[in-house]
Amino acid sequence: MIYAAIMGYGTIGSGVFEVLEKNKDKIAAAAGQPIEVKYVLDLRDFPGTPVEDKVIHDFSVIEKDPEVQLVVETMGGLNPSYPFVKACLLAGKHVSTSNKALVAAYGTELLAIAREKGVNFQFEASVGGGIPVIRTMYRAMAGDKIQEITGILNGTTNYILTKMDQEGWSFKEALKEAQALGYAEQNPEADVEGYDTCRKIAILTALATGREVDYQEIPTEGITEICAEDLRYADALGLSVKLVGSSQVQGKDAMVWVAPLMVGKDNPLYGVNDVYNAVLIKGNMLGTSMYYGSGAGKLPTASAVVADMIEEAQNLNCHVSMGWSDEKLKVQPSDNSVYRYFLRISGKFEELHHAAEHYLGECRIALLEGLNEFAVLTEPMEKSAFEQARGRLSEMLAQSGDRIIQVIHAEA
C-alpha cells in the first residue's frame, strides 16, 4: 500500500480521488501496489462525502507523516502551492501537479530539489490536460532531438475561435457563451490574451531543449483582436485561425512565440475544434507527430495526474530525469522566420490591389461581399522583409485615407 495526499479538493483534486477509486484495480496492477488517499488538504470540509474523514486543514500533517509518499498538488496559483510543494519534495515525497503557473515559474528549482532528494516532481496535467504530451517528450522521444513544437494549448480560446468560425459569432458573443458554459473565467484575460498558452509553451520548450525558459521573455499575442470577418476570409482562403504556442529549436536556444496562426487543410491542427487541444512535435528522427485530446476537464486532467502517481510509485527510490536543467535558454527573436502574412486592407480592391502587390509581392486575394475592403495572403517571406513592406504599404495607403486593418501570420 502506498499512501497519498491530495492538496486542493476542487475540480481536479476531486477528479484525482474519483479516478483512483474508479480504476483502483488497474492502478494497483500498474503501480505494483494499491494507492490509498490518506489526507485531503483543503480550507473547506466535505461532510457526507467519501473524503469526510480524510480532510485536514494543516499542511504540516502531510509534511511530517513519513507514510505519505505521493503528494498531489491541485490548488493552483503560486501561494501556498509553491512553499507546500517545495516542502514536500524536501521531505522526500514525490509530487505531481496540474499547476502550469507553478511549473512555469518554479519548475527548474523544484526539479533540482527532486533530483537531489531522489524523488520525482511530475506535471503531465499542466500542459494539454489529458493529452500525454510531456510523457511522450521525455519517454517516447527520449532518443529524438526535438526541433519544433506547435500547439493549440488552450481549450477556451479554441472554443471561442471555433464558434466565431462556425456560427459567425463575434468575439464577445463567443466569450460570453464560453463563460456561460464554464469554459472561461469571469476574468478571461489569462486565456484570451494568450498568457496560459505562453506558460504552456514555455514548459514544453524547457522539456525540448533541457533549458530553463523564462515565460516572460516570450512574445505573446492573444485573440482579442480577431473578428468574425477574419475567419470568413480565412475560410475563403481554405485556412483556419488557431491560437498557437510555437517553438523552433535553434542550437541550444529557441525561437518561441504565442499568436494566432492561420493553418491550411493539410496541417493536422486545421480540424482541431471546440475545447480540444493538440500538439504537433517534430523530431530530427521521428519527423512530425501529433497528440490530440481533451485539453481540460475534470477526469481527463485527473487521469494525467494519476499517470504521474503511477510512474512515481514505479520509481519510489529513483528520480526519473526529464532532462530539464538549470541552464537558461535565451528566447530568440523571430526576425528571420518565414511565414505567409494575411492582411485586410480598407478601400477599393480595384484601386489598391496592384499597390498592395507592389509592396508585398504576388498574393492570393479574397473578397467578401458588401465590405469596402479586401484581404491578401502573401507568399512566404522573412518577418523583417514583411515589416518593411508593411510600413511602406501603410504610408502609401494613408495618402488615400486607407489603412491595413488586420495582420495575422499564416504558416509558410
Next chain:
Amino acid sequence: MIYAAIMGYGTIGSGVFEVLEKNKDKIAAAAGQPIEVKYVLDLRDFPGTPVEDKVIHDFSVIEKDPEVQLVVETMGGLNPSYPFVKACLLAGKHVSTSNKALVAAYGTELLAIAREKGVNFQFEASVGGGIPVIRTMYRAMAGDKIQEITGILNGTTNYILTKMDQEGWSFKEALKEAQALGYAEQNPEADVEGYDTCRKIAILTALATGREVDYQEIPTEGITEICAEDLRYADALGLSVKLVGSSQVQGKDAMVWVAPLMVGKDNPLYGVNDVYNAVLIKGNMLGTSMYYGSGAGKLPTASAVVADMIEEAQNLNCHVSMGWSDEKLKVQPSDNSVYRYFLRISGKFEELHHAAEHYLGECRIALLEGLNEFAVLTEPMEKSAFEQARGRLSEMLAQSGDRIIQVIHAEA
C-alpha cells in the same frame, strides 16, 4: 557504457544504428550512460561502412556474450527471429523489436519469459511506426481503462485510398504507384488484404485488455473491393474511407475487426492522409485522444526502437509490466454493434429509392452523374438488423435484375 547488438541490418536495423550515432549525446543522457553497438548480425557483410568491424554471422556470439545487455531484432518474419529473440531473453538480455508478426504470434510467451527473467521485451515500433502509441497505453494511460481503439495502422493502404480519393485513380493504379515508390511490396497481400492491420490491432487489443488476442480470430476485410466511385460518393456525403482496425472492449473481452470505414469530418481520422497513421483511443477517464505520425519509414521506426532501448537501459534490473497476461481473450461477434451503412444500388434512383428506404429506413442519398446507380447512407442500425434488411432488399432488387453493388460501413 551499455553494449547492444542489432540483429538484421536492413532498413530499420541500419536506421537504429544511424539514430544511435546521430543523437548519441541525448541518448546517453536519457539512458544514464552511452549505448554502443557491439555486434551487427546479418547474412551479408557491409565492407566500407561504419559497421564493417561489428558484423557477425553467428547468432551464438551475441547469445553468449554477457557484455551485450540490449538486443534489437529487426529481421522481420518468424524464423529465425522467434528462436533468436527467445534465446536472448532466456540469456537475460533485453530485446526490442519492430516485428509485428513476431509480437502478434509470440508476444504472450516472450513477455512471460521477460517477466520471469527480470528483463524487458519491448515493441513500440511494431505498431504505428514512430507513433508512440504502445508506450502511451502502458505509461500515460496506466490509470485509465481503455474502452475503444480505432486506428489507421497501415500506411500503404492509406496512401492508396488517398490517391484514389484525391486523384481519382483506380485501386490498381494507386497500388502500382505505391509499389513504384517502395511503399508497397511486389506481393502486396499483407497490406491490401488487411492482414498487417489485423496483427497490429491484435497487439493493441492485448495491451488494452491485458489478454492474449489470437489475430486469426479477427474478422478482416481489406481494400481490394473499394473503387474510385465509392470515394466519390463518400466525398459527396462528406465522408472519407479509411482502412481501420477497431477494438471495443466489452468486459474482459473485446469486439475486434478490420475493415474499410467511412468517417465524417468531425472525426480526427478524417484528415489523416497519405502514408500517415493515426490511432484514436478512448479511455474511461481520459476520454478520446489521438496519436498521429509516420506509420513507417526508416528513421521514425528506428526512433521508436531506440526509445525502447533507452527505457531498457533505465530498467536494466527490472521488468516493466505492460499488463499483457497469458489469459486468452475471446474475440466477440459484432452482431449488436451499431453502424451506419453505405450501399450502392444498381438501377434507376427514381424507381428504386423508395423501395430501398422501405427496407433500410430513412437514408441520405447520393447520385453521381452518368451512372445507372445510386448510393444511400442509412441511419445507425444494429448489424443483425442491417443484414436482414440487406437480404430482403437484394431479393426485391433481383426481380428487376438490379443488385446491391457495394456495402461499406460508416461510423454511427
